Amino acid sequence: MSDNEKSQKVEEVDANNSAELNKNQNIESTSNEVDETEKPVVDAPLNVESKEVEASSSNEDQDELLNEIDESNAEDAEDEGNKDRHKIEVKEYDSMSLEALAIELERLLETEKIQAIRSHVNSINTEFKLKLQSIIDEKKEDFLNDGGNEIDFYYASPVQKRFKDAYKVYRTKLNNHYQSLEKNLKQNLEDKLEIIEELKGLINVEENINTTYKHFKDLQERWRKTGPIPRDKYNNAWNSYHHHVELFYDFLHLNRDLRDLDFKHNLEKKLLIIERAEELSKDDNVMRAFRELQELHKMWKEELGPVGLEHREAIWERFKAATKIINDKRHSYYQEIDKVYEKNLEKKLEIIANIEAVSAQGAKSHGGLQKKIKQIEALREEFFNAGKVPLKVNEDTWAKFKEAVRTFNRQKNSFYKDLKKEQYNNLQLKLDLIQVAEDNKASDDFETVTPLMKKIQSEWKKIGHVPRKDSDKIWKQFKAACNFYFDRIHAKRNAASAEQTEAYTKKNELLNSLKTLELPKGKEAGIEAIKEQIKTWQGLGRVPQDKRYIDGKFQKSIDQLLSTLDLDKNEAELIKYENKLEVLNATDDDNRNLDNERVFIRKKIDEVKGQINQLENNLQFFTNVKDDNPLVKEVHNNIKIHEESLELLKTKLKKIKDLY
Known part of the structure; x- marks a missing residue:
């Protein structure tokens, strides 16, 4: 039943009784008195003192739970928005990542009342600090193993700053809220103390009883409408108020009609509460039912007075029976939760054992160790997502997990310490290559130096890792030297492109002239003329890469000229082949x-x-x-x-x- 539905039903009873009272006495009838024989009994944590407490509950447990519910009531009474905290979902914060925790904190700040999210924020803050500290410990250990000085260690991440900013907003908003609330709390306390003083003055007044009763009802209404008071004053103020309400009802014994109407009014309201409790006893959502049951007990205690003696025992037993069913279901729910927590514990212990097994395997290579690091990260994530464990073993389980991870990290760091020796050797090899590159980057002997530069580039790739702090620096130095050299080659080639274009033009002119060339008479003279043309062709130089087809056209023209001479097959073939070799040699750099x-x-x-x-x-x-x-x-x-x-x-x- 929602608050609106409960209010609607209560208002209906108020209206019916109000009509009857107005008809008979022309006064309103409602009461906040709580009869001592009807105080509710609720199993943990809702625990109100009563003679009806079941024998299985110890007094010590009852006192502890009573303090808990009193503190909860006092907190709600101090700040009425606090009761909204029961409606806000409590998520599995222990399984959330740092980023997810920061996002959840921001969401709560944006969508919920600041005073209602205190327990949620505290849980989120605890989980965030725990996980962040775990990461910091690992980073610090890596830093120290890398040779760093502890005083120089510093670690920060964007999600850390994001969370701090959100938490700072929370603290500011909460402080502003309570600073504003503090003034009202003090004034409301003064107003309620004045109401108590006026209640005292109602006893033995010499005036019409109806006038006194109406004054009493006005004071009750003023009490209800007066806002929250400081939580440390809540119980004393309420007990004092309740005490003087009871005294007034003793005084009211003189007017039995008014008392009977009040009894009738309270009975109708309490029957509505019982009916709702019986409905809740059938609700499968145990925690939701229990939270509403707490509200019903609060209404029974704080808002309603006694009923006729003939009904007291029966309605209280009926209400207590519904309460017991809900509490029993809640206890069963917690027992099931405990079973889930035990399974989570088994799973987490298995994960810890898997981490220890990965550590025991060791690693013989960087690649193998990187693979194991990924396995450990996956197991860490699985551990955080495994859910809650029983509170009594939570710290011990967390300590085992941290020790297992630390053991792996120590092995990892030991491996990389040994690897550093190799990395420093690699560093020296790469520094030697840098020296070669620096010494030759300005050379104009391109035919000799180009293969050398390509060779040292290939060797650079084959050399393994160097220390991380030197990696970028030496790579930039080596790259700069190589780029300097090859940029000079490219610049020279670009400058040569104009010459190659001119060579193509001249070769094209020579090729066209061969079409009308008449060879001198005689074989030897013809051969010499052809060789002279070949020599001229070669002397014109190279043509652009995409124009080299012109060499093939020239070869065909030479073949045609040779065919006009009286040459045997092999002789002609050798002349043509010499031309082919000249072409290959002219265009062959390496x-x-x-x-x-x-x-x-x-x-x-x-x-x-x-x-x-x-x-x-x-x-x-x-x-x-x-x-x-x-x-x-x-x-x-x-x-x-x-x-x-x-x-x-x-x-x-x-x-x-x-x-x-």
């Missing part, structure tokens, strides 16, 4: 093209030799056949052709070697 051509010719030589051997082996099958046999003649002819081809290939290979 002899790669010539190397490929040499490999190709050697491969062809091996193939031809193999073919000659095969043909000579075939002749052995014709031992009894005459030499003029067609098949034998064909084999001899093929051998001769291959031998001529072999001589040509050997000549080509010699010409390649002459270019080195």
Whole structure:
């Protein structure tokens, strides 16, 4: 039942009784008296003293729980917005990350009353500090193991600042709220003390009883409307007020009609409370039902007076029975929660054992250790998400977890200490490469230095890690030296591009002139003229990369000119091949093209030799056949052709070697 529904039902009873009272006495009838024989009994934590307390509850437990509910009532009484705290969800803060905790704090500040979130904020703050301190401890240990001085250690993160800013806003808002509230609390206390003094004065006054009773009801209404008072004054003020209300009811015995109407009014209201309690006893949401039950007991105690003697025992037993059902369900709920916590404990202990197992395996390489670090991080996250454990073992479980993680971190740090020796060796190797790069970055011997610079770049990649504090510095130094050298090469190439474009233009003109070129008579003169054209072509220099197709056109033109001369096949082939080699050599910076051509010719030589051997082996099958046999003649002819081809290939290979 919502507060609005409860208020509506109570108002209906008020209206009915008010009509009856006005009809008979022309006064309003309602009371805040609490009859001592009807004080409610509620199991923990709702615990109100009564003769009806069950035998299984100890007095010590009852006193402790009574103090707890009294403190809760006093807190609500001091600041009425505090009761909203029961409606705000309490999340699993222990399983939330630092960022999630900061976000939740910001959400509470934005959506809830500042005085209602105190316990939530305290829990969030505790979890945040616990997890942050764990991270700081690990970072500090790593820092010290890296050779740092403890006095120089400092760690901060964006989420830490974000949380601090939000918590500072919370403290400021809370202080402002209570500073504003303090003035009202003092004034309200003075007003309530005045009401108590006026109650004292109602006894034995010489005036019409209806007038006195109406004055009494006015004081009750003023008491209800007076705002909150300081919590440390709440119980004393209420007890004093209650005491003088009881005295007035004793005085009111003189007018039985007024008392009977009040009894009737209180009975109707208490029956509504009992009906709602019985409804709550069937509610599956145990905690919600229990919180509303607390409100019902508060109404029974603070807002309603006694009923007729013939009803007191019956309605109290009925209310107590519904209360017991709800409390029993709550106890069962907590027992189930305890079982969940025990399972969470088992899971967390298993995670700790897994962390210890990972530590026991050790690591022999940086990659292997990095893999284990990821495993530990995953286990840490799993631990934080495993949920709450029983409070009595919480600290012990947390200590075991921290020790397991610290053991792994010590092994990790020991590994990297040994690794640092290797890293310093790597540092020296890279410094040597930097020196080579620095010494050669201004060289103009591009043919010699370019392979050297490429080689040291390759070696740099093969060298392992260096100390972290030196890594960026030496890389920038090495990169700057290499870039300086290669930027000079690129600048030279860009400057040469104009020359290459001019060479292309001239070669294109020469190519066109070959179309009308008339060779001199005589083979030797023609060969010399062709070689002169080749020499002129080579002297024009290189053309741009995308224009090198023009060399192929030139080769075809030379082939056409050679075909007009009276040359044998091999002679023409060698002239053309010399031209091809000249082209390859002119465009080959690192002899790669010539190397490929040499490999190709050697491969062809091996193939031809193999073919000659095969043909000579075939002749052995014709031992009894005459030499003029067609098949034998064909084999001899093929051998001769291959031998001529072999001589040509050997000549080509010699010409390649002459270019080195």
